[in-house]
Amino acid sequence: MTTPMLKVDDIHASYGAVRALHGISLEVNEGEVVALLGINGAGKSTTLKSITGVLRPTSGSVTFLGEDITSRSPEKIVKRGISLVPEGREIFGALTVEENLRLGAFVSYQRDRYKADLKEMFELFPILEERFHQPGGLLSGGEQQMLAIARALMAHPKLLMLDEPSLGLSPAITDDVFALITSLRERGLTILLVEQNAERALEVVDKAYLLANGLVEVSGSAEDIKKQVDIASVYLGGEDAEGGEVQL
Amino acid sequence: MSIMQRSLAWARSHSTVVQAIIPLILAGVLVQMFGSSLLVNVYTFFCVSLMMVLGVQVFMGNSGILSFLHVGFVGVGAYASGILSTPPAVKAMGVPNMFPALVDLQIPVLPAILLGDIVAAIIAAAISYPMMRLSDAVGVITLFATLIVFHVIMTQWDNVTNGPRTFFGVPEYTTLTVALVGALLMIVLAYWFRESSMGLRVRASRDDRHAAAATGINVVRARYVAFVLSALMAGLAGGVWAHFITSFSPKAFYMSEMFVLLSMIVIGGAGSISGAVVGTTVVTIAREVLRQVEASINNAHVLSFEVFGLTELVMAILMVAVLIWRPQGIVGGQELKLSRLRFKKKKEEVSNV
Amino acid sequence: MNLEFLINTLSLGSLYALLAVGLVLVYGILKLVNFAYGEYLMVAGYAIYLSAILGAPWWATLIIAVVASMLVSFFTEIAAFRPVRTKSMDALLVTSFAVSIFLQNIVLLTISPRARAVPLPDFFSKTVVISGATLPLRNLLVIGTTAVVLVLLSFLMKKTVLGMAMRAAADKFTTTRLMGVPANFVISAAFLISGFLAGVAGIFWVGRSGSVDPLTGAAPLLIAFIATVMGGMNSPIGAVVGGFVYGLLFNILSIALPASMISYRDAFMFAIVVLFLLFRPEGIIRRGYTEERVG
Numbered sequence: 001m002t003t004p005m006l007k008v009d010d011i012h013a014s015y016g017a018v019r020a021l022h023g024i025s026l027e028v029n030e031g032e033v034v035a036l037l038g039i040n041g042a043g044k045s046t047t048l049k050s051i052t053g054v055l056r057p058t059s060g061s062v063t064f065l066g067e068d069i070t071s072r073s074p075e076k077i078v079k080r081g082i083s084l085v086p087e088g089r090e091i092f093g094a095l096t097v098e099e100n101l102r103l104g105a106f107v108s109y110q111r112d113r114y115k116a117d118l119k120e121m122f123e124l125f126p127i128l129e130e131r132f133h134q135p136g137g138l139l140s141g142g143e144q145q146m147l148a149i150a151r152a153l154m155a156h157p158k159l160l161m162l163d164e165p166s167l168g169l170s171p172a173i174t175d176d177v178f179a180l181i182t183s184l185r186e187r188g189l190t191i192l193l194v195e196q197n198a199e200r201a202l203e204v205v206d207k208a209y210l211l212a213n214g215l216v217e218v219s220g221s222a223e224d225i226k227k228q229v230d231i232a233s234v235y236l237g238g239e240d241a242e243g244g245e246v247q248l
Numbered sequence: 249m250s251i252m253q254r255s256l257a258w259a260r261s262h263s264t265v266v267q268a269i270i271p272l273i274l275a276g277v278l279v280q281m282f283g284s285s286l287l288v289n290v291y292t293f294f295c296v297s298l299m300m301v302l303g304v305q306v307f308m309g310n311s312g313i314l315s316f317l318h319v320g321f322v323g324v325g326a327y328a329s330g331i332l333s334t335p336p337a338v339k340a341m342g343v344p345n346m347f348p349a350l351v352d353l354q355i356p357v358l359p360a361i362l363l364g365d366i367v368a369a370i371i372a373a374a375i376s377y378p379m380m381r382l383s384d385a386v387g388v389i390t391l392f393a394t395l396i397v398f399h400v401i402m403t404q405w406d407n408v409t410n411g412p413r414t415f416f417g418v419p420e421y422t423t424l425t426v427a428l429v430g431a432l433l434m435i436v437l438a439y440w441f442r443e444s445s446m447g448l449r450v451r452a453s454r455d456d457r458h459a460a461a462a463t464g465i466n467v468v469r470a471r472y473v474a475f476v477l478s479a480l481m482a483g484l485a486g487g488v489w490a491h492f493i494t495s496f497s498p499k500a501f502y503m504s505e506m507f508v509l510l511s512m513i514v515i516g517g518a519g520s521i522s523g524a525v526v527g528t529t530v531v532t533i534a535r536e537v538l539r540q541v542e543a544s545i546n547n548a549h550v551l552s553f554e555v556f557g558l559t560e561l562v563m564a565i566l567m568v569a570v571l572i573w574r575p576q577g578i579v580g581g582q583e584l585k586l587s588r589l590r591f592k593k594k595k596e597e598v599s600n601v
Numbered sequence: 602m603n604l605e606f607l608i609n610t611l612s613l614g615s616l617y618a619l620l621a622v623g624l625v626l627v628y629g630i631l632k633l634v635n636f637a638y639g640e641y642l643m644v645a646g647y648a649i650y651l652s653a654i655l656g657a658p659w660w661a662t663l664i665i666a667v668v669a670s671m672l673v674s675f676f677t678e679i680a681a682f683r684p685v686r687t688k689s690m691d692a693l694l695v696t697s698f699a700v701s702i703f704l705q706n707i708v709l710l711t712i713s714p715r716a717r718a719v720p721l722p723d724f725f726s727k728t729v730v731i732s733g734a735t736l737p738l739r740n741l742l743v744i745g746t747t748a749v750v751l752v753l754l755s756f757l758m759k760k761t762v763l764g765m766a767m768r769a770a771a772d773k774f775t776t777t778r779l780m781g782v783p784a785n786f787v788i789s790a791a792f793l794i795s796g797f798l799a800g801v802a803g804i805f806w807v808g809r810s811g812s813v814d815p816l817t818g819a820a821p822l823l824i825a826f827i828a829t830v831m832g833g834m835n836s837p838i839g840a841v842v843g844g845f846v847y848g849l850l851f852n853i854l855s856i857a858l859p860a861s862m863i864s865y866r867d868a869f870m871f872a873i874v875v876l877f878l879l880f881r882p883e884g885i886i887r888r889g890y891t892e893e894r895v896g
Contacts, residue, residue: 052779054775073778073784074778074779075778075782075783075784078778078780084779086776090773090776090779092769092772092773092776092777093772094768094772095765095768099765099768099769102762103765103769103782106780106782107780108781151780155780312691314695379875382879385634385694385830385834386878386882388634389826389830390830390875392826393823393826393827393871393874393875394871396823396867396868397868397871397872397875400864400865400868401868404864404865404868503819504702507699507702510695511699514692514695555710556709556710557706557709557710557714557815558706558710560702560706561702561703561706561707561710563702564699564700564702564703564706565699567695567696567699568685568696568700568703571685571688571692571695571696571699572684572685572688575685575688575689575691
């Protein structure tokens with residue numbers, strides 16, 4: 001059995017006095033697309049924050065490519081090859097699209113490669129070429145999501161993490177996002193995806209972890225979960241919200 | 249329940265106040281009976297400082313807004329009380345340009361002190377409502393700028409304050425007992441406000457003002473009430489202080505004094521009354537010790553130059569050290585309560601989860 | 602408007618703008634209103650004094666002044682602000698006040714509580730005659746210096762990666778770290794630039810009064826505060842605008858107030874500013890792109 005690219009081992013995390021994670025363990029192997037599912041407050045974003053170093057776990061460990069990154073700072077973790085597309089995009093609104101992308105490339109900048117990288121981003125997201133010199137704040141929600149993903153890709157990550165990429169987006173754009181994830185996966189990128197829209201997520205991923213109350217309730221391959229788990233019952237209210245629209 | 253049981257129950261549920269009051273009274277009695285005149289002075293000054301700090305705490309601790317203005321209200325209270333109670337003959341001599349009406353005015357000390365704090369409260373009530381809408385950096389800077397305005401007025405208005413010069417001749421009135429009573433009163437007042445519904449509202453707005461507003465709390469009004477009350481308390485403290493020190497100038501109500509007050513509240517912990525008491529104690533002791541050290545170094549002529557500013561220097565370092573070690577202060581954000589009560593609470597919380 | 606008034610106002614506004622920009626750079630990233638900022642300026646003044654005593658030529662004293670200010674700024678960040686920042690962002694403001702008191706008293710202790718005369722190059726007191734108006738040379742110098750400094754700063758912020766990183770950090774600090782940008786590096790850079798601006802402003806400030814004492818930093822600090830807040834706390838451009846508006850206000854009040862009230866000028870200024878803020882807390886320049894469009 002090969003060593004997983006990312007191994008999260010029984011991490012606990014708190015926001016001050018409030019305990020958010022009570023022991024999360026998961027694994028992402030190279031080339032896999034993995035989903036973290038669960039309702040609001042289940043601990044999905046907190047898990048990502050613990051991986052990227054924004055939040056320091058109170059116990060447990062996070063190992064990436066064989067290296068313990070548990071208490072490292074975000075800057076160092078990004079350098080190791082993990083890029084995060086944050087929840088809510090977090091585009092630098094006052095900076096132009098160009099500057100956002102340039103910052104994305106900060107950690108792995110190579111002058112000869114940079115122009116080629118930009119070209120690639122323009123192929124994936126033509127709108128970014130169009131809006132290259134416009135401030136990020138002027139882009140629509142869907143465009144910002146594209147920019148956020150492009151920005152993360154500019155760093156040539158080994159592991160790409162996306163936190164709720166479909167949040168607040170229209171169904172059409174959500175389709176684009178999931179299509180993008182599929183095509184990225186075809187390029188061989190390893191992806192960890194956090195999503196509330198469990199149905200859509202399960203269509204594009206290899207395996208999934210279902211979180212609730214800071215713990216992993218269910219884990220397994222996407223097919224298994226689709227067949228066996230009554231996703232709706234894990235969510236409050238039981239009724240499966242069509243399209244997975246987020247209640248903000 | 250018997251009276252004994254009832255009082256014990258009351259004491260336990262309001263243990264913060266009891267915890268603060270009993271040691272203060274005990275210490276006061278001991279110092280008064282056995283202490284040297286220096287110690288009596290220090291303790292009296294400690295009580296007056298505590299009054300000022302609690303005045304600041306009522307606003308700053310509950311609202312989370314750093315206020316540089318309160319030392320100005322101390323000044324208002326001090327000047328008002330001083331002007332009202334100093335004999336006309338002294339005023340005529342000491343403040344040559346004073347308005348005749350003010351010169352002739354004289355009332356007994358206690359009413360003067362009380363009137364003084366009302367003047368402070370009135371001024372606060374008049375100017376502060378719109379300021380309560382400002383938060384964070386803008387709020388702090390605005391309050392800071394207002395202190396400058398107060399200071400400029402105090403230093404320029406020599407018809408009233410004698411300008412930058414010393415205002416002297418204020419009748420001595422503040423004994424250890426007076427100061428102690430004042431401090432006890434402030435503790436009760438601060439605690440009462442903190443636990444009142446208005447106090448709760450202010451504290452809610454401190455932690456998250458949008459969430460507070462969303463639950464129907466009028467954040468501006470809640471802060472306003474806290475501000476006016478704290479100005480009243482600061483003014484009262486100023487009056488008591490004026491009759492302790494008997495002469496002062498506008499310098500006493502400006503940056504260095506504000507720093508001392510801030511250090512007391514920050515080192516102890518701004519969020520609680522226990523913090524204010526602990527902080528005032530620590531800083532008063534530290535400053536006294538440093539003052540002695542400074543004086544002995546100067547007197548011994550060990551160094552070729554006079555050592556000035558050592559006290560402030562060390563206090564600044566101490567303050568930063570506390571902030572690095574424990575930003576919420578020695579006591580932290582919650583009130584000190586009887587440990588028995590605290591353990592009980594913890595158990596309840598766990599079972600609810 | 603006559604030339605003297607114009608140049609006078611422009612020079613005052615320039616000085617105030619320099620002060621304000623230095624403050625807002627650190628504020629933008631850390632949301633810290635740095636009470637010690639005035640002391641960086643004060644240190645620059647003392648650096649001129651000390652290096653002149655040691656016999657340095659005038660141009661060296663000025664360079665030393667700016668370097669001293671930058672170093673003090675840098676070290677206060679490392680020694681005080683950084684350790685506190687990791688524990689609590691709210692405590693930073695009070696920390697800066699403590700640092701301010703510390704710096705004032707270190708100088709008081711080691712040099713003297715009394716003012717010291719600061720020797721400045723002769724041309725600081727020279728005057729020039731243009732179109733019939735007699736203008737102090739240093740007023741023109743401060744306008745010119747400010748223009749150059751602002752252009753350089755603008756270049757730094759817009760065209761370099763460091764500037765980009767600083768602007769990003771001012772927008773979203775944590776996300777900037779997620780780009781792999783080292784937080785400490787960006788913050789140190791901001792403090793160094795802030796110290797630089799305080800130093801340059803300090804040279805001109807001390808140039809007007811000719812002396813320096815431990816409390817010299819208080820007035821510039823207040824000006825920086827007010828100009829920054831008036832400009833809207835979120836951009837260097839706002840700070841520049843705020844600085845010029847404040848300078849204009851100062852000069853207008855100096856002329857408009859009757860002689861009996863002139864000593865209350867500061868009170869009037871702050872009262873006007875406070876009133877302005879009460880009606881428009883965002884300042885003169887509203888924030889640019891705050892919210893994303895939803896869609």
